[in-house]
Amino acid sequence: MTQTEKIRLELPLVLPTVIDANDLCIDRLIKGLSGRGGIEKVHIKKADGSEPLLCLHYDPSIISVSRIRELAQSVGAQLTKRYGHYVARLTAPLHARSARLFSNRLRGISGVLEAEVSPSGAVRVEYDTETLSQADLVTQIGFIGGVIASLSHTTPETMKNKEAEKVFPVDSHREAPAATQTESRDTQHEPRPEDPGEHQEHQHDDQSEHDHGDSKDHVHAHGATDKEHAGHDHDHGGIFGEKSELIFALLAGAFMLAGWLCTWTQSGPDWLSTTLFCIAYLFGGYFTTKEALENILARRFEIDTLMLVAAAGAGALGKWGEGALLLFLFSLGHSLEHFAMGRARRAIEALAKLAPETASVKRGDKVEEVAVETLKPGDIVLVKPNERLPADGVVVKGTTSVNQAPVTGESVPVDKQPVADGAAVIAAFEKVAANNRVFAGTINGSGGIEVMVAKLAAQSTMARVVQMVTEAEAQRSPTQQFTDKFERIFVPVVLALVALLMFAFIVVDEPFADSFYRAMAVLVAASPCALAISVPSAVLSGVARAGRGGVLVKGGGPLENLGSLTSIAFDKTGTLTEGKPKLTDVIAADGVEELELLAVVLAVESHSDHPLASALVDGARDRLSKESSALTADDVKSITGRGIQASVNGETVYIAKPVLFSEMSIASLPDALVKANEKLVADGRTTMIVLKGKRFLGVVGVMDTPREVAASVMVRLRALGIERLIMISGDNQQVADSVARTVGLTEARGDLMPEQKVEAIKQLREQHGKVAMVGDGVNDAPAMANSTVGIAMGAAGSDVALEAADVALMGDDLGQLPFVVGLSRQTSRIIRQNLWVSLGVVAVLIPATIFGLNIGTAVLFHEGSTILVVINALRLLAFQDKTDA
Known part of the structure; x- marks a missing residue:
């Protein structure tokens, strides 16, 4: 296939x-x-x-x-x-x-x-x-x-x-x-075949496959x-272990240099320098010959074969020194490629080594040391101060701060507290609050804790990340697909050109030896060694650097696409905002103290389980002292879709939407309160009017507040070249516009149903080409799938987010987004630089060798370009986000 x-x-x-x-x-x-x-x-x-x-x-x-x-x-x-x-x-x-x-x-x-x-x-x-x-x-x-x-x-x-x-x-x-x-x-x-049975309401349990x-x-x-x-640890099949090829290359260089010195100083017989060059051939061509034979057996002619033919041709013409130089530099470039891949690979392997091998498990009154692989959900493990956590789970005893940087990339330790009933919450691990949930591979702080295991070791967040990164390494990027196709066409064309040049002596008045030498020089010059390694080395280094920063990038495709797009769409709730409403505005009516208004709100809303009620209660408590909040409410009734009714100190209290008062003809709102309410609504607040007896106490406004870092993130994204920052939200347009103004977006689209979000993403792709979609990966999965690059936040605790996204921000931190965009842009730049270098050198060397450039000089430029693109790609491992203030 x-x-x-x-x-x-x-x-x-x-x-x-x-x-x-x-x-x-x-x-x-x-x-x-x-x-x-x-x-x-x-x-x-x-x-x-x-x-x-x-x-x-x-x-x-x-x-x-x-x-x-x-x-x-x-x-x-x-x-x-x-x-x-x-x-x-x-x-x-x-x-x-x-x-x-x-x-x-x-x-x-x-x-x-x-x-x-x-x-x-x-x-x-x-x-x-x-x-x-x-x-x-x-x-x-x-x-x-x-x-x-x-x-x-x-x-x-x-x-x-x-x-x-x-x-x-x-x-x-x-x-x-x-x-x-x-x-x-x-x-x-x-x-x-399925078992027969009646159709029932279906639920989709996200069971891992x-x-x-x-x-x-x-x-x-x-x-x-x-x-x-076990007894002969030679990772690359040589007598010096994984460094065999590098040592062979250096030995080839040493014998080549010795032979060149013998020739230059004219010391010793002529056969001595030739012998030294032949030994250089042996060491320099050993691994190249192995790979060439593999290619020939597979009926493929790759660069290794071309290099051997060129070296053999040089030797046949008596140019043993130039052939030795070719094989020395080619094998040195090969070993440096091997080193580069190993360097990037070790950055990824470090992830797999984060989790400890053993854990201390409570078995009744005893504590046993067991292998992490044997842990089961429900086991209680003891984690001492400064130890790595052995499994994903929830804290059931003790308090501490945990360094989650290895998994989520968070730079500040996260405080952890115990849950009341661990067994009840581990079944819904994704929904556990961040201050109760811990991950394998993270580092405990100064407090000893007990953790109830929620997942098997092989199903932990860290294990899944390592597995997904491994898959990402084996995915080819668009540029890599292009270079592979280019090579498949280019190599046969080069072979045809070399064959023609070997017969140039028929047309040009020159000896066959000169025509043959020129053909071998062109063969060396045209071999796309640098091109073969330029893209995979950059992509692997980029994926490894992202993983070290708490970001999972699923392959070179998303990495390259994110590096070239200029439009990013955001979901609002939980992405640009905190995901939970907060009391933002308290406006007391004329002649009413703010403390009285808040005390009534606290007394009544304390009896409600509505999400907005908890926001009002938390906000009122923050603003009130204990003495000023001593009111109590009774006879509390919910008014569906409108608000709440209660009795406080014998007076009937309503905390409700403004429309309730006109619907029930309870009382007419004062003009000042109407204007204050309209202004809050225009600013995107959800408002409630407070009436006690016959007095209007005021209006309160609630809003899902933007994340603190959201505005600075937008500034950093603009600095990286993102021109369009668009919010697509199910909230009304006024709320969407308000959040957009607060965080600095270029456009906001509100009142969108889930299927309309998908259409919005498709429109953005038609208008702007590529577009990324940032969400939580759960409700936004269809919209993310239709974007060029789907980016999920808070993926460390969400299997769905890990699966839906092309790029997963492991921490619930919007601040990671500029880092991964900047890394992707740097990766794209390095890939372009590597392509220009590798293709440019070939484009210059082919005509230069046709017109007389010798093999030695061609080899220096050819192999020099290979080493250059490898070193350039490794720079990504040291990438730092320069936009981070």
Whole structure:
């Protein structure tokens, strides 16, 4: 399968008892998927049975089956697990060309729909479980020669040996029973039989499809089994371990320099310098020859093959020194690529090592030390001061402050308090307040606490982030897809040009040796080494830096798109605002003290459970002293949709919307109070008039207040080149306009229903090209899916937010947004710089070598450009947000 082929899948939806293809949940799923890049068409087909079939036409080079599954789950649906998803990580990074070769070999396995291997060593495979079981897939991967030769199955016991074994999480979907034939391009799947039963009201429990379990897979590069690896830890297959290639390159350089000195000083016989150059060939060409042979066996001619041909040609012409220089610099560039991938990879591996290996668990009156993998929801773990937390859970005893920066990126420790009943709240972990909830991998402060475990170790937020980052590494960015296509066309053209130049002696009056030498020089000059590594090194470094800052970026596509767009849309509630109303305005009527007004409000609203009532109560308590708030209310009655009625000191009190007083002809509002109310409404407040007996005490205004950082975030985004900052909200237009003015947005659209938000995003994409959507990832999932880049806030505690978003801000902090936008823009700049350098050097060197530039000089510029783009990409690991005031 080539990456340009489109795939059509027909999958039964797992929506219990839903038999109507027009069900609103199915409609919401279609809307959520339809706007996603890479998905060309989504529609429902009515199957012969009772289940509707979701038909997807998608491009696997842009979006994967696992991402489609995530998006389906984010809106409450699940897809059948016929199409398995397998993620693993190699023990060592690969070169970009080796990763591409390995990907192609995986795609050649019968039953594999799509496969991708990143230079960092992340492996992602989507496969048809009817054709290929996971066990067979693992076996076949294990026999793919050269790039990797063995897979090991690692148990929790072997995980303890961290020095000998570095193990990274694997995500896989278990096989589901299926009942139909598979076709290579038009894959169909009939519905599974369901138990008969009556149609009932359906609920969509967001059950994870990730089968984490205890098994973790670990892939050894270059042919070492587990036993061999434990005693002979050579990650890259050489006698010096993972540094073998670098040491071989340096030895090649040393022998090349010795041979050059012998020639320059004319010391020793002629054969001595030639022998030294040949030894340099041996060391410099060892790994290159291995990869070239792998490519030839796969019937591919890659850059490694071209370099060997050029070096052999130089030797055939007696230019042993120039050939040695070529192989030395090429192998040095190769080893530096390996180092760059390893550096970025280690930044990601650091995430996996944050959670401790053991935990102290209370078992009755005893405390036992157990492996973190054995913890179950409901277990009580003891966390001492300054220890890392072993699991996601809720505090049930003790108070402390927790450094959550490893997960959420928050720079200030978060105070934690116990909940009254841990067992009652862990089932709804996402809804637990931030001051009660803790995450695995975060660092306890000075107080000892007891934590009730809410999730298995493999399902913790940290474990999911590591797994998603691994998947993100194996996703190719748009620019990387372009460079791959460019290379597929460019390399054959170069080979044709070289073949023509070898026969130039027929047309030009020169010896064959000169024509052959020129052809070899062009071969060196035209090899796109820098181009192959320029994009993946930048993308991986960007994803790693984002992860270290508490932001999950799902691949190079979102990273590049966020770096080039100029429009961002925001949801209001919980995104730009705090998400809960606050008492903002208290205006007393003429002749009334503000304290009296607030005391009456506090006395009455204390008996109400309405969300606005709690805002009024909290606000009144903050403004009143205990002595001035000693009123009591009785005979409290709710007036549906209008307000509340009560009795205070024998007088009837109404706290209600202004419309109530005209509807019930209770009393006429004074003109001053009418004007004050109208002004508050115009400013976006929700208002209530207070009447006690026959006296109007005043008006109070409540508002979901903007986040403190919102205004500064908009300023920073404008400084980064974001021209349009748009709010789309379900609140009335006046409220939307008020918030927009307060935080500094360029546009506000109110009174929007969820489906209208989706249409608004589509309009923005038509008008401005690319647009990002920032929300909480729950109610905003369809709108986020239709944006170019969906960004979810507060994703650390929300599985839905993690699944719906392309970019997840792990902390509930809007201030992380300028950081990730700035990082994305810097990544885009570095990718452009790398492309200009790599393509520019090739464009200059090809004509220069045709007109006589020698191989030695061509090699210096060629390999110099490779080293330059690698170093340039690594700068992203040190990125700092310069807009942060």
